[in-house]
Amino acid sequence: MSITIKSERETELMTEAGRILAIVHDELKKAVKPGVTTLDIDRLGEEVIRSYGCEPSFLNYNGYPASVCVSVNSEVVHGIPSRDRVLKEGDIVSLDAGVIYKGYHSDAARTYGVGEITKEAEKLIEVTQESFFRGIRYARDGCHLYDISAAVEEYARQNGCGVVRELCGHGIGTRLHESPEIPNFRMRRKGPKLKAGMTLAIEPMLTAGGEEVRWMADGWTVVTADGSLSAHYENTVLITEGEPKILTLGAEKVRNQR
Ligand code: MF3
Ligand code: CO
Numbered sequence: 001m002s003i004t005i006k007s008e009r010e011t012e013l014m015t016e017a018g019r020i021l022a023i024v025h026d027e028l029k030k031a032v033k034p035g036v037t038t039l040d041i042d043r044l045g046e047e048v049i050r051s052y053g054c055e056p057s058f059l060n061y062n063g064y065p066a067s068v069c070v071s072v073n074s075e076v077v078h079g080i081p082s083r084d085r086v087l088k089e090g091d092i093v094s095l096d097a098g099v100i101y102k103g104y105h106s107d108a109a110r111t112y113g114v115g116e117i118t119k120e121a122e123k124l125i126e127v128t129q130e131s132f133f134r135g136i137r138y139a140r141d142g143c144h145l146y147d148i149s150a151a152v153e154e155y156a157r158q159n160g161c162g163v164v165r166e167l168c169g170h171g172i173g174t175r176l177h178e179s180p181e182i183p184n185f186r187m188r189r190k191g192p193k194l195k196a197g198m199t200l201a202i203e204p205m206l207t208a209g210g211e212e213v214r215w216m217a218d219g220w221t222v223v224t225a226d227g228s229l230s231a232h233y234e235n236t237v238l239i240t241e242g243e244p245k246i247l248t249l250g251a252e253k254v255r256n257q258r
Contacts, residue, residue: 001179003171005197010104011238014173014199017106018236018247020052021099025110026250028068028097032112034089038070041095042081049099057098057105057176064220069096069109071221076164076205076213076230077109078220089115092125094232098176105176107201108248109234120208121229127159128206128231131184135202138194139237139244145180145191152204153185162207164230167222169203172236196241203234 006014027048031041045068049056056067064078071079071094072087079094087093096109111125134155138147156163169182180192184204209228216223224230238245 017101022250054099111231146187162211164205
């Protein structure tokens with residue numbers, strides 16, 4: 001499949017889908033506290049998404065049963081929200097959500113500490129976020145897709161983090177997952193040339209240990225094989241003639257966008 005180039009109208013709809021998702025994440029962030037269940041977070045996410053007239057992009061996607069993926073500690077991605085999973089001080093939690101606005105998807109993930117967390121956990125979260133920003137230095141018309149991949153991996157490794165290789169970022173638009181796959185590690189080829197109008201969900205998934213992962217018996221939850229902590233950071237990004245536009249960035253993160 002080729003990579004879709006969005007028209008100006010489509011870009012506007014993607015931008016709105018991204019803006020709303022940034023608001024959803026701002027609301028979810030406030031809810032992360034000791035004593036909250038992962039189901040509480042999912043319920044809040046669904047409510048906020050629907051309050052903006054959007055559909056939760058993940059709900060029923062290939063049978064996924066929730067609107068927000070909530071992944072705690074050694075869970076990398078796709079944790080299934082549960083009323084029995086209570087967040088406690090010292091946990092780290094990754095929240096991944098997507099919205100559909102007038103047929104267009106946005107997709108973004110954040111990782112937060114619950115109360116006080118260890119230095120190691122704090123560093124993992126920061127390195128994961130920064131690896132995304134290193135990657136998008138190459139999210140420009142005329143660069144090659146795997147320039148992004150290599151930059152993410154290089155920064156992660158320099159900072160002692162493992163890079164999950166079994167899961168990738170992806171193109172996004174009228175479908176949640178479009179071409180191309182976006183690895184978070186160096187490839188032997190350069191990959192496709194990037195062009196203005198492409199929309200990409202770039203999503204490093206890093207660990208504080210090894211890079212091997214396992215799938216849990218629920219068929220969804222991905223965990224680190226060695227039990228190490230994992231963090232996830234994702235935004236939907238529009239390639240332009242100039243600087244990339246991060247469509248899912250809320251007010252809180254602008255300072256991190258050098
Ligand atoms: N951000 C994740 C991804 O791009 C979302 C998975 S959605 C699910 O794959 F519905 F499959 F859980
Ligand atoms: Co994604």
